[in-house]
Amino acid sequence: MSFDWTKCWDHHAPLRVIFLKCVGQLREVLNKADNAELKLFLEVEFGLELQPAPPPEKIKEDILLFFKLYDPSKEEIRYAGRLFVKGSGKPLEILAKLNESAGFLPDEEIELFEEIKFEPNVMCEHINRNLSFRGCQLEDGDIICFQKSLRKQGNEQYRFPEVPLFLEYVHNRQVVRFCSLEKSKEDEFTLELSKQNNYDEVVECLARHLHLDDPSKVRLTSHNCYSQHPKPQPIRYHGVDRLTEILSHYNQTSDILYYEVLDIPLRELQGLKTLKVTFYHAAKDEVTIHTIRLPKQSTIGDVLNDLKTKVELSRPDAELRLLEVFYHKIYKIFSLNGRIENIIDQYWTLRAEEIPEEEKNLDPHSCLIHFYHFMDDTAQNQAVSTCVKILLP
Numbered sequence: 001m002s003f004d005w006t007k008c009w010d011h012h013a014p015l016r017v018i019f020l021k022c023v024g025q026l027r028e029v030l031n032k033a034d035n036a037e038l039k040l041f042l043e044v045e046f047g048l049e050l051q052p053a054p055p056p057e058k059i060k061e062d063i064l065l066f067f068k069l070y071d072p073s074k075e076e077i078r079y080a081g082r083l084f085v086k087g088s089g090k091p092l093e094i095l096a097k098l099n100e101s102a103g104f105l106p107d108e109e110i111e112l113f114e115e116i117k118f119e120p121n122v123m124c125e126h127i128n129r130n131l132s133f134r135g136c137q138l139e140d141g142d143i144i145c146f147q148k149s150l151r152k153q154g155n156e157q158y159r160f161p162e163v164p165l166f167l168e169y170v171h172n173r174q175v176v177r178f179c180s181l182e183k184s185k186e187d188e189f190t191l192e193l194s195k196q197n198n199y200d201e202v203v204e205c206l207a208r209h210l211h212l213d214d215p216s217k218v219r220l221t222s223h224n225c226y227s228q229h230p231k232p233q234p235i236r237y238h239g240v241d242r243l244t245e246i247l248s249h250y251n252q253t254s255d256i257l258y259y260e261v262l263d264i265p266l267r268e269l270q271g272l273k274t275l276k277v278t279f280y281h282a283a284k285d286e287v288t289i290h291t292i293r294l295p296k297q298s299t300i301g302d303v304l305n306d307l308k309t310k311v312e313l314s315r316p317d318a319e320l321r322l323l324e325v326f327y328h329k330i331y332k333i334f335s336l337n338g339r340i341e342n343i344i345d346q347y348w349t350l351r352a353e354e355i356p357e358e359e360k361n362l363d364p365h366s367c368l369i370h371f372y373h374f375m376d377d378t379a380q381n382q383a384v385s386t387c388v389k390i391l392l393p
Contacts, residue, residue: 043082061086063133064140068115069102070147070166072158077145077166087134091127091144098146109149113163114142122171124164172196174243174255178206181221181230181258197243199235206259216265223256225249230258232346237266271295273340275350277307277322282314282354294340301336307352318354325349 047053058064062084069080081101083094091112099108112127114136127136127144138144145163155161160169172195179188191205200215207215221234226249240246247254262269275292290310292303304320324332326348343350 056084058084061088063087063138063142065133065138066141066143067098067101068143068145070145070163072147072150072155072161072166075160075166075169077163080146085133088132090132091129091136095129102146104148109151110146111149111162113145114138115145115163115167118167118171122164122167124167169194174247176243176247177256178209179256179258181234181260193243195242195244199238199240199246202243202246210259210261212261214265216267217262219260219262219266219269220246221258221260222246222249223254223258225252225254234260237270269293273298273343275303275340275343275345277303277350277352279307279311280351280353281312282318282356296339296341298340299336300334300338300340303340304336304352314354320352321355323351323353325351 045053045055063086064082064084066082067080068077070077080098083097085094095110096106098104098110099106102110104110112129113124114127116123116125124145147163150158150161160166174193174195175190176193177188177190180186189209191209193202193205197205203215203218203220206220207213207218210218212218216237219234221230223229224231231249235246244253246257272293273296275294277290277292279288279290281287288311290307292306294302294306300322304322307320322334323330324334331348
């Protein structure tokens, strides 16, 4: 006798019992399988003197059931054997046998659950011990999970007091590898989460691990499964509902997440525009980089006024301008009234500098020309670009 798993919809229970007189008959069964794949569950029963014994004969009234024992204190479920039962019989009649197989006292009160399916969602239902097995719609190969009843002692001390909750936990369990965004190849650690965790639950769990008091200062970035690098844009505050969405990338799922620890809450940061500005000193061969963080409705003039408080100017009344530079070429000089909300500094360099006196208040006969220095090949630029005032004829 063997148990065939070939077509079972939940991949956990056998489809049917096959009685074989010789192993050669397996070929005949295999030829009838739609997917030409036969998975067998082998169990050896021992009789007297621990010698292998033939399996019991199965008659039409018999139903073959498999059993699993769940221990909520250990959060562990294990195989606990199988039994032939009569379809007209009741689960109440086999409680003593189940207690014996589990090592419980004969009169231990236990609860029974049918594990119906595990994918794509868990379905596990309580079994009424007073109904017949046939009345419970149990068939050959079905799985019954059992455990000690917690009705009298309470279940507050257990994370997953009953079988359905434990199966849900196992089904949704997701181990995530977290990496610092700044050091993506270092400081990796793993946390066990649930696929159903919402955004707040994910960052709270991460904050506890990092010993942070304020989870709102954590920002997450998803992993690009194709480039094997962080995605260019971080995840917005409450920008996703579940962990499964955070880990998804098109039709693939990653187990990697990147994190940053911010100096202000992410929700507040998202109302601000952060720009990285490179400042060139007028009188010194000195370049400094500054991070400017202002409300999104601010103007270029606001950026330059903020920058003046952070840099050393050649004179107190010096005026500044902001330029958009790419590969040392000046592509744009921003207007002071322009809004900063739509500036993208991810690929462009924002350069600030003092405006020379001769370039201020140009008359109609003058204009500014952008220059940059190169050797032989225009793609091989050699120096910082600049503006030069010329007179028109």
